[in-house]
Amino acid sequence: MPRHSLIAATAGLTVLASALTGCGFTGGQPADLQIYSARHYDLEGAFGQFTEETGISVEFISGGDAELLERLKAEGEDTPADVFMTVDAGNLWNAARQNELAAIDSAVLDQAVPEDLRDPQGRWYGLAMxxxxxxxxxxxxxxxxxxxxxxxxxxxxxxxxxxxxxxxxxxxxxxxxxxxxxxxxxxxxxxxxxxxxxxxxxxxxxxxxxxxxxxxxxxxxxxxxxxxxxxxxxxxxxxxxxxxxxxxxxxxxxxVNISGAALVEGSDNPEAALRLIEWLATKGQNAFVDANHEFPVNPTVKPEPVISDFGxxxxxxxxxxxxxxxxxxxxxxxxxxxxx
Structure with missing residues (x-):
């Protein structure tokens, strides 16, 4: 099956697929990375900056946490997704438990993300707290x-x-x-x-x-x-x-709880996906969290001024x-x- 064709293994998934929205194709060509994201706020600014800095284009498929996980499971090895992004640590753990996420070996992420805000097997990493x-x-x-x-x-x-x-x-x-x-x-x-x-x-x-x-x-x-x-x-x-x-x-x-990201098992572009997740945890932390007044997970990154005033x-x-x-x-x- 072609890389960017979506399957509908069940009637329920067909309904789900029609309910999801995608954006980010450029020049009529598929984006370099496709993200399944349950995080609905202020994505364009951070990911636009990432594309400007790296030349790697990004497309989003948006939906609820459970919906997107079911979609990943139904698509199996034919999934077009490269990155799974969700807004609750329990959802990340559940996706890892169901073997939908690939383990990452990244010294950059291990240094940037505190131990309890990432999977001990490297299958997901918190990005916003x-x-x-x-x-x-x-x-x-x-x-x-x-x-x-x-x-x-x-x-x-x-x-x-x-x-x-x-x-x-x-x-x-x-x-x-x-x-x-x-x-x-x-x-x-x-x-x-x-x-x-x-x-x-x-x-x-x-x-x-x-x-x-x-x-x-x-x-x-x-x-x-x-x-x-x-x-x-x-x-x-x-x-x-x-x-x-x-x-x-x-x-x-x-x-506390987190929004986080993971490399999807079977991604066709794992190097670019890893580069994105590392960027979000380091150089891109403020771009990712500030617009929604969230705390960066990276302890070396300062929170934006409004929440800094909370102490x-x-x-x-x-x-x-x-x-x-x-x-x-x-x-x-x-x-x-x-x-x-």
């Missing part, structure tokens, strides 16, 4: 009220009853946070924490922006957000009455296997706790 931490209305909350050792668990304290807003149980952000708590504390304690949130009459929000607006408006006093949503909102509204508190700095640290923080070590392997258990735990 997000922190899910506590936000609050400074007119309503003294940050000294937070439990600095276990901030997430501390929100079960009755003093927060009727004051707490959080994301819904279907959110991957909520599920990954709870999976990390199961990994950290065990299921029994994690269930106790989720039940404590529910007992405090947590108000459920459908997205992080609404959550921040609710805190600003005084609908609730405290929430849990990805840091970059606060950075985006502050960039538009500097008078927003929301501050950030780095969770659990006296204990395990703040929960430094200790992060919870990331366990990608737990995020992937414990996701279903996290969903069941939330349901058992009555968390909607």
């Amino acid at each position: 997000r922190a899910r931490t506590v936000t609050y209305n400074p007119a309503k909350v003294d940050p000294a009220e937070f439990d600095a050792k276990d901030t997430y668990g501390g929100l079960t304290d009755p003093k927060w009853k009727g004051r707490l807003c959080m994301r819904d149980a279907t959110s991957s952000y909520t599920q990954s946070l709870v999976a990390s708590l199961i990994d950290l504390h065990g299921r029994e304690k994690a269930l106790k924490i989720a039940k404590g949130w529910v007992a405090n009459d947590v108000q459920i929000m459908s997205n992080d922006v609404l959550l921040l607006e609710a805190i600003d408006a005084g609908t609730c006093d405290v929430g849990i957000n990805n840091h970059y949503y606060l950075a985006r909102t502050l960039a538009k509204n500097p008078d927003l009455k929301v501050d950030l508190f780095w969770a659990s700095q006296g204990g395990s640290g703040t929960h 430094e923080f200790k992060r919870m070590p990331l366990n990608a296997q737990a995020y992937g392997d414990l996701n279903a258990e996290a969903v069941d735990l939330l349901a058992e706790a009555g968390y909607k």
Whole structure:
């Protein structure tokens, strides 16, 4: 089968293929690299810069994490994909577990990406990091009220009853946070924490922006957000009455997750694909993460100014296997706790 022909092994994949969008062909010729990407924001700037610097052109096929993984599996050795890019460590681990990713031997990547933000077998590498931490209305909350050792668990304290807003149980952000708590504390304690949130009459929000607006408006006093949503909102509204508190700095640290990339097993252009991933982890880090106010994974690269103002923080070590392997258990735990 030709390199750039797409197969539809099932009727479901045919529907999927029609739902995905591609861009980046130049001069009527196929691009040098094809990326299957679940990362939907601010791709053009970074990858345009990469093409300018290297002459390697890039095409994107966009979709959800699960959709793109199923597409890779259905296409098998005929896949046109060279790089798989996703927005959750558990998804990267799952793709590696299903043998869709090739191992990379790269001293550049091993030096640029901290050990817990990459696969020990070199099958995927984190590139952008997000922190899910506590936000609050400074007119309503003294940050000294937070439990600095276990901030997430501390929100079960009755003093927060009727004051707490959080994301819904279907959110991957909520599920990954709870999976990390199961990994950290065990299921029994994690269930106790989720039940404590529910007992405090947590108000459920459908997205992080609404959550921040609710805190600003005084609908609730405290929430849990990805840091970059606060950075985006502050960039538009500097008078927003929301501050950030780095969770659990006296204990395990703040929960983090990553967007990352991997070389697809069977790529026809592995050298160029490796060059791209190495570039994204080094010279291209700021181009890749700054527009979305994410943290670079490379410790030698400085964060952009808005999130630099949030201050430094200790992060919870990331366990990608737990995020992937414990996701279903996290969903069941939330349901058992009555968390909607």
